[in-house]
Amino acid sequence: DITKKKMMEEELDLSNKKMKEIIEREQRFIEDISHYFFNPLCIAKGYIDLSLKEATPELKRKLEITRTAVDRVETVVKHVVMEGKIYE
Structure with a gap:
């Protein structure tokens, strides 16, 4: 009985260590x-924001479209990092 209990405790300890390693890796x-x-x-958004200040109206429109696309990608990455899911 004691030997079996000791073996089960060791197996549990080993499982806990493996789980901890997996969590740390994740x-x-x-x-x-x-x-x-x-x-x-962040670098892309920074340069877009700086460029918007001096842009012509046509370039400003294009930069705003680009900024929206970068924001969308950032949102998707946040969801992947925080929830492990891909969506906007």
């Missing part, structure tokens, strides 16, 4: 995804 993956997607999106 967290690192989410952090990497956040960095690799949000950093370029």
